[in-house]
Amino acid sequence: MTLRTTLDFLLYDWLAAPVLTERERFSDHSRETFDAVLDTCERIAREKYAPHNRTVDTQEPHFDGEKVILPQATHDAHKAFVESGMMSAAQDYDIGGMQLPYTVQAAANSFFAMASVSIGSNMLTSGNANLLMVHGTEMQKQVFALNEFSGRWAGTMCLSEPQAGSSLSDVATRAVPDGEDYESDPLGPRYRLTGHKMWISAGDHELTENIVHIVLAKIPDENGKLIPGTRGISLFIVPKRMVDTEGQLTGERNDVALAGLNHKLGWRGTTNTLLNFGEGKYPVGGKAGAVGYLVGKPGKGLACMFHMMNEARIGVGTAATMLGMAGYYASLDYAKSRPQGRPVGPEGKDASRPQVRIIEHADVRRMLLAQKSYAEGALALELYCARLVDEHKTGEAQAADDARLLLEVLTPIAKSWPSEWCLEANSLAIQVHGGYGYTRDFPVEQYWRDNRLNMIHEGTHGIQAADLLGRKVLMEEGRGLQLLAGRIQQTIARSASVPRLAPHAKALGAALEQVGKATREAWATGNPRDALINAVPYMQAFGHMVLAWLWLDVAERALALDADAAQPATAGRLGATDYFFHYELPKIGAWLQVVESRDATCVDLHEDAF
Secondary structure (H helix, E strand, O other): OOOOHHHHHHHHHOOOHHHHHHHHHHHHOOHHHHEEEEEEEEHHHHHHHHHHHHHHHHOOOOEEOOEEEEEHHHHHHHHHHHHHHHHOOOEEEEEOOOOOOHHHHHHHHHHHHHHOOOOOHHHHHHHHHHHHHHOOOOOHHHHHHHHOOOOEEEEEOOOOOOOOOOOOHOOEEEEEOOOOOOOOOOOOOEEEEEEEEEEEEOOOOOOOEEEEEEEEOOOOOOOOOOOOOOEEEEEEEOOOOOOOOOEEEEEEEOOOOEEEEEOOOOOOOOOOOEEEOOOOOOEEOOOOEEEEEEOOOOOHHHHHHHHHHHHHHHHHHHHHHHHHHHHHHHHHHHHHHHHHOOOEOOOOOOOOOHHHHHHHOOOHHHHHHHHHHHHHHHHHHHHHHHHHHHHHHHHOOOHHHHHHHHHHHHHHHHHHHHHHOOOOOOOOHHHHHHHHOOOOOHHHHOOOOOOOOHHHOOOOHHHHHHHHHHHOOOOOHHHHHHHHHHHHHHHHHHHOOOOOOOHHHHHHHHHHHHHHHHHHHOOOHHHHHHHHOOOHHHHHHHHHHHHHHHHHHHHHHHHHHHHOOOHHHHHHHHHHHHHHHHHHHHHHHHHHHHHOOOOOOHHHHHHHHH
8 A cells, every 4th residue: 555545534434624625624635635735746746746755864954154055955845835835735825825724734644754753844834823813922923923824934933942841841041122112013012032942953054045933931030030930931922034024124133043953863854953142242222132912912922832842743753653654664665575484384484495585575564564553653643643634623613612622631631652663663663674774775774764764853752642631531630531531432333233243342342441540559649749640651551542542443444435445545454453453452461451550660679779
């Protein structure tokens, strides 16, 4: 199967995306327009991205003292992406969008992520602009968001600092009012920012004429001191180059300076930067301090930023998924063509017989099936979440609210599960290649290097796990968890009547009960410390339960369309489902055992004993 055939099944046969065209927002669309979008993106990814994936890995960004230099291939790919209209595909017609369902946009963007995640699909620019469309003023939307959606400008997200990392309560970047008339600026209340931001993807480049930084900073109290914790954190628009109210560059640089490029294990084609705000290198109006415009209300920066953060987390999950898919396809092709060894018969090996292709060996087939179950299962997860976004935005009131809450619960899984298990898929892809996989003669080593970042950025595994067990399953008195359980039980009920799937339905029911029990036991003492010490094993088990559910749902739908499993695609989906239920789902017992007992082995060991 190809990526396109897999996407077609998931979009049209499983998620029934064409049904969305019955809603007013999407009424101009049809399966034909969806196909046209997929065709265009598949072609651009094939022609402009895939041939240059190795180029951008070896020709890393460098700073010539004035600007960051990127390979011409990156400029060409970015130009093609912008001209396709995909930057604003899901936006309103009146701002240049296509009003595509987000489900279709997410599917289309997967082609770019698989072809070259390092060149990028402008995830942060889109997220930045979407944040401003929700929390910005009308002027901020017109000047900043619309120029990002058009591709004229790019966007970033500036949270982390060298001394703080993911600990946002320790942010030290400060913002002070810029003059007595600071509130009268038409672009928003004007502040001067000073501080340092680290790990800023696409923080400096020449792909666009301007870069719109979204920056977290603290506004000092009346005594000039930063408020401890997150209460004082506010959000600011800090453009690289100053602009007027018409969105035109004034010719003046803002006081944002590139302090250095980070040289990474993977994603080498994407600049990653340390930025200094307000060091005086580019004084605005003869005055040091980076000019920033307040977004939303003072002290409410995190609430605004998480609108972008949640979108970015699903984007990270999609990137991880497509790297896993790329490695799977590469190792499958290799296994079909590489001769090595002979099969073992009743009397052992017959050395006089010719070698067989390695796909005929049981262990290679195990590794291929594991990759298939991880990557295709993760793709189903990401598209299901995208479908929830459409339901939240365009569904009837109750369905929309249910989708919102389900998305809250599933977002940590959508980010973390592909980041862990599609990385494992890439490791297996190297293993299928043997020694060749460890060389740069084959692409699978780069896929692994690129994917290793995804367990870290936009919130590490530990952060996602604490979010899931510490917040999401408890939200609204556990209603989100109950909604998810209800959907899982619906799939179990349908599948239980299908003889081929009935054993899996029973196993999934048991897993759901295990996760429910572990959730209760984790919080039995009411002490967050007791609950969260094993949050990561909990998240791993929760994620495996979710993926088992999605595979069962996919398999049930596949059999409904092809009852005899006569088509290879159906047989493949059933095989991946069998693999996941036989080899993967049983793992949750070990993970949940330490959760239920609130095992303190890791925290009780004295530091000196490590």
